[in-house]
Amino acid sequence: MQKMKEIWQEILKILQNEVTAVSFDLWIKALEPFDFSEGVLYLSITSETAKNRVLKLHKEQILKALKKVSDEVTDFKIMTIDEKDSFLKENKTNEADEKINRPINNFNPKYTFDSFVVGNSNKFVYAAARGVAENPFSKINPLFIYGGVGLGKTHLLHAIGNYIKDKNPELKIIYATCEKFIYDYVEGLKNSKDRVNSSFREKYRNLDVLMVDDIQFISKATATQEEFFHTFNDLYQNNKQIIIASDRPPKEIATLEERLKSRFSMGLIQDIQTPDYETRLAILQKKAQQEHYSIDDEVLFYIAENCDTNIREMEGILSKVHFYANLLGKESATMEEVQEALKDQIRINKQDLIPERIIDCVCQYYSINKSDLIGKKKNKEIVEPRQICIYLICEMLDLPLSSIGQLFGGRDHTTVIHSREKITNLIKNNSRYKTIVNDLKSMAKRS
Ligand code: ADP
Numbered sequence: 001m002q003k004m005k006e007i008w009q010e011i012l013k014i015l016q017n018e019v020t021a022v023s024f025d026l027w028i029k030a031l032e033p034f035d036f037s038e039g040v041l042y043l044s045i046t047s048e049t050a051k052n053r054v055l056k057l058h059k060e061q062i063l064k065a066l067k068k069v070s071d072e073v074t075d076f077k078i079m080t081i082d083e084k085d086s087f088l089k090e091n092k093t094n095e096a097d098e099k100i101n102r103p104i105n106n107f108n109p110k111y112t113f114d115s116f117v118v119g120n121s122n123k124f125v126y127a128a129a130r131g132v133a134e135n136p137f138s139k140i141n142p143l144f145i146y147g148g149v150g151l152g153k154t155h156l157l158h159a160i161g162n163y164i165k166d167k168n169p170e171l172k173i174i175y176a177t178c179e180k181f182i183y184d185y186v187e188g189l190k191n192s193k194d195r196v197n198s199s200f201r202e203k204y205r206n207l208d209v210l211m212v213d214d215i216q217f218i219s220k221a222t223a224t225q226e227e228f229f230h231t232f233n234d235l236y237q238n239n240k241q242i243i244i245a246s247d248r249p250p251k252e253i254a255t256l257e258e259r260l261k262s263r264f265s266m267g268l269i270q271d272i273q274t275p276d277y278e279t280r281l282a283i284l285q286k287k288a289q290q291e292h293y294s295i296d297d298e299v300l301f302y303i304a305e306n307c308d309t310n311i312r313e314m315e316g317i318l319s320k321v322h323f324y325a326n327l328l329g330k331e332s333a334t335m336e337e338v339q340e341a342l343k344d345q346i347r348i349n350k351q352d353l354i355p356e357r358i359i360d361c362v363c364q365y366y367s368i369n370k371s372d373l374i375g376k377k378k379n380k381e382i383v384e385p386r387q388i389c390i391y392l393i394c395e396m397l398d399l400p401l402s403s404i405g406q407l408f409g410g411r412d413h414t415t416v417i418h419s420r421e422k423i424t425n426l427i428k429n430n431s432r433y434k435t436i437v438n439d440l441k442s443m444a445k446r447s
């Protein structure tokens, strides 16, 4: 049963970024997993109305998220409490528990080096990942990959996994999201009094290749950082391969211990950037071919032009276009139909976006409190996010400078102008800031 809960936690994490905060709190959080059999995850919810609401609003998003999280889950069913009770009475077997308890470290077969399009934005990181896959345990250790949301980090980790599994099936590889790592650590402690011999250590030290995805989340968990440090040292000293992905470089992970930062710098730290137009187009063509979508070139150009920050979003648009054509009973949609279908997604909808949402996103991204962000603190950890936030509000919304100042504890318009200019310059001179700003923009647009 434990694994089912874990899968659901992972799904929640994805959905949190996919649906609005209100929807998430009202509908998604109300769902509770209670069974899993034959690829179907069963969720319960309090009422018939709530059930219909979730299905109407979020069916596709939930389906997509669960397919992303596990190859074993292919569908889900929502039941009201009454339906659940009668279902359980009829169907209860122990088999379901067993199935869900199998480890899930299957690599997604779609995420390979062959399906990864290489362009200027990612050629170095591709070379590094490929190098590690072909020659693990050599110089590139650890390999630390960082970059914005939806730019291919997880794809590359799976590509390394798939490659090694194919060429060296005897090697033991563990891929864990940071959340899974933290979870296993906490569970390990619960189930064992003896830390040194805990099941956690058995699992994470008895391996050849360790990959931890989205390591930035470790900043919240100090005890796990400690354990990760020891795991890292142990593996490293025994010449095991370590690969890590993060949305930002080690030095920008808040509250990451110095000694971990320095461990991460022992190998190669490589960034992945937002793709240029040609790469975006090539990715779209490849995906369309892979999924057997028939989509006009003109439409692909249009998507590549209009979606320039996040490949995952771009893929979402591509499949939306495909389904839209199906819905119209056509082989492929015309340009006009596509524009109509995508009008909400592609246009930044200024009316819908409010400054509070941007502020929330910045706070979430940097793990800081809203009161600090809009308050008077002058330390760098707060000032920079604050300036970025002001910049985003200026860029994304048509608000008078003085009202923006008001939002930040009554600062005057010169502060707003100063922040905007400062960040504009930083973006010009440092691609890292461009990525942060792009990530935050797509986060705010989605929330
Ligand atoms: P991240 O982990 O960086 O947030 P993912 O690896 O999940 O991003 O990538 C998001 C989606 O974009 C995936 O479906 C992935 O296959 C696709 N993608 C990203 N980069 C590329 C690329 N260079 N070529 C092909 N597909 C890509």
Ligand code: MG
Pocket (backbone or CB within 6 Å): 153, 154, 155, 213, 214
């Ligand atoms: Mg990822």
